[in-house]
Amino acid sequence: xxxxxxxxxxxxxxxxxxxxxxxxxxxxxxxxxxxxxxxxxxxxxxxxxxxxxxxxxxxxxxxxxxxxxxxxxxxxxxxxxxxxxxxxxxxxxxxxxxxxxxxxxxxxxxxxxxxxxxxxxxxxxxxxxxxxxxxxxxxxxxxxxxxxxxxxxxxxxxxxxxxxxxxxxxxxxxxxxxxxxxxxxxxxxxxxxxxxxxxxxxxxxxxxxxxxxxxxxxxxx
Numbered sequence: 001x002x003x004x005x006x007x008x009x010x011x012x013x014x015x016x017x018x019x020x021x022x023x024x025x026x027x028x029x030x031x032x033x034x035x036x037x038x039x040x041x042x043x044x045x046x047x048x049x050x051x052x053x054x055x056x057x058x059x060x061x062x063x064x065x066x067x068x069x070x071x072x073x074x075x076x077x078x079x080x081x082x083x084x085x086x087x088x089x090x091x092x093x094x095x096x097x098x099x100x101x102x103x104x105x106x107x108x109x110x111x112x113x114x115x116x117x118x119x120x121x122x123x124x125x126x127x128x129x130x131x132x133x134x135x136x137x138x139x140x141x142x143x144x145x146x147x148x149x150x151x152x153x154x155x156x157x158x159x160x161x162x163x164x165x166x167x168x169x170x171x172x173x174x175x176x177x178x179x180x181x182x183x184x185x186x187x188x189x190x191x192x193x194x195x196x197x198x199x200x201x202x203x204x205x206x207x208x209x210x211x212x213x214x215x216x217x218x219x220x221x
Contacts, residue, residue: 009055010071012085018077024056028067035069066093101153102133106146111135 013020024036034042036056041049050057058065068090075083104111106121113128115121123143127136133152137144147166153159 005057005059006061006091007055007057008069008089008091009087010053010073011087011089012071012073013053014085016075018075018083020053021074021076022051023072023074025070025072026067027070061091061093063093066091101130102128103151103153104128104133104135105149105151108147 010022010024013022022036022039023034026033026035033044035045036042036049036051040046041051048059050059055071056069068088071087071089073085075085077083109120111121111126111128112118113130115124115126123141125138125141126144128134129136133150135148135150145168147164149164150162151159152162
């Protein structure tokens with residue numbers, strides 16, 4: 001069992017008028033089970049998961065948690081009108097022993113733990129948690145635009161790289177939570193003709209000021 005908390009983002013949630021209601025489902029093969037609805041988790045998850053508007057956070061996961069996580073957000077507006085948004089995340093859980101460490105790269109350049117010591121990153125404000133591998137940018141500015149990926153390694157096997165995520169920073173940027181899996185694929189899709197589509201190459205940011213990139217460290221053979 002992995003002891004590092006893992007967050008699965010809900011790209012379907014954005015700030016807008018109306019009242020949102022959330023429903024999470026877990027799909028594995030032909031089986032689909034409710035994970036969260038009516039403002040609470042179902043029994044298998046209530047003791048190890050936490051809900052936020054941005055996603056769900058597991059205190060621990062096992063390989064049994066590998067599968068597709070579906071987030072549906074229904075916005076109810078005035079007059080009973082509704083708007084449904086849906087996103088999906090594919091999670092693959094693999095165990096790493098000994099536990100791997102994570103480094104982040106922007107535009108193929110290693111990001112130092114202290115951005116002020118490198119001229120390329122001097123205008124960025126970020127922090128990298130050495131235990132969890134979480135990269136946090138606050139505030140997000142145009143200097144943070146680029147392609148990000150993480151690299152996990154331990155003293156047993158070769159380093160493994162994640163797929164890159166492109167961040168295009170602007171004045172309209174907001175909180176961005178993007179999961180990057182090492183040795184796995186994450187596909188985030190939004191459904192509906194009125195929605196812009198995002199995938200693992202894009203970063204969706206519904207709140208101002210904060211960028212978080214959350215790695216899930218996988219096994220290194």
